[in-house]
Amino acid sequence: MKKLLLAGVALGMMLAPASAQTVLKLGHVGEPGSLYDVTGEAFAECVGESGKAEVQIFGSSQLGNDEDMLQKLKLGQLAFSIPSSIMSSVSDTFGVFEMPYIVKSRDHMRKIRDDAGDLFRDAARKQGYEIIGFWENGFRNVTNNIRPVNVPSDLEGIKLRTPKGQWRVKMFQAYGANPTPMAFSEVFTALKTGVIDGQENPLIQIWAGKFQEVQKYLSMTGHVYSPAYLATSSRNWKKWDDDLKAVISDCALKASDFAYEHGAKVDAEFIAKFEEAGVEVNEADKQAFIDASGPIYEEFGQQVEGGADLIKKIQSLDSGAS
Secondary structure: OHHHHHHHHHHHHHHOOOOOOEEEEEEOOOOOOOHHHHHHHHHHHHHHHHOOEEEEEEOOOOOOOHHHHHHHHHHOOOOEEOOOOOHHHHOHHHHHHHOOOOOOOHHHHHHHHHHHHHHHHHHHHOOOEEEEEEEEEEEEEEEEOOOOOOOHHHHOOOEEEEOOOHHHHHHHHHHOOEEEEOOHHHHHHHHHHOOOOEEEEEHHHHHHOOHHHOOOEEEEOOOOEEEEEEEEEHHHHHHOOHHHHHHHHHHHHHHHHHHHHHHHHHHHHHHHHHHHOOOEEEEOOHHHHHHOOHHHHHHHHHHOOOHHHHHHHHHHOOOOOO
16 A cells, blocks of 8 residues: 555656746736737747746736836735836936937937946836836827827817826926826726827827727827836845846847837838828927927936936937937
8 A cells, every 4th residue: 555655656746847837927007919018928938938937918907007016016916017107206217218309219228228227227126126128118109189289389288198207297297288197097988088188108009009099180299218117026036046037137138129129110100000090190390399398307407316417328328320
């Protein structure tokens, strides 16, 4: 009997996996087809191929809004999230990306990632987070149901949804709009019911959110380039072994390059799709917006410790590439 039991245990050990694979949950607010979605999938595939872990993705705000997910990171309930503009509420350092037209191109953003990334990693770490990857939300443009937006004064009185963050709100107040911070998951219904008149997002986010179904005008303002970040908590990062952290870091960098390439590709394709959907598209006078943005830069430089130097640092990394 004892021999039979031992044989059964031995057989069970042979059939069982050597170790259970680590499962890591990644949450984000993007809809299917968004840049968050496809970049997250590229990252998950890369990590999975290593055999070190399985990344399970929960998009469409299934695990809450950005603020909820940042809290879940700190509690150890979530491995990764992909915050974007909300990071300016976590640390003032990230607010530099809220300065209108400060990021000139994706090549410029690569330089920021490679040469100034530690500034943002350190700022996040002080708040209990680890920035593992610099991904992309994209160049933002305005949609609304009132009128085409060519110059800042065209935004006068328009109720415009913005993400949470004081600098985006200040920017659109300076342009004359009535900015209304709101979770991304609430925007479609708010547009449909007229609670807000418009919103601003990268083209792929606008399309994935189906805002073209409830918006008349798309104005190519390109007013802000929003990075997205692959984030975890310092608590999570410390408990992962070095081999797993190396895989995560490598895959995050590969996903970053994928995001920049895919973002450029879809930006070139989507204008025609919006026009086919019946949305009126216009090119805004970007210089008029740049000219109206001086006070935002001045206020950031005065209010944020080291803000003026940070602006200069970001601007100095622009090689002039398009």
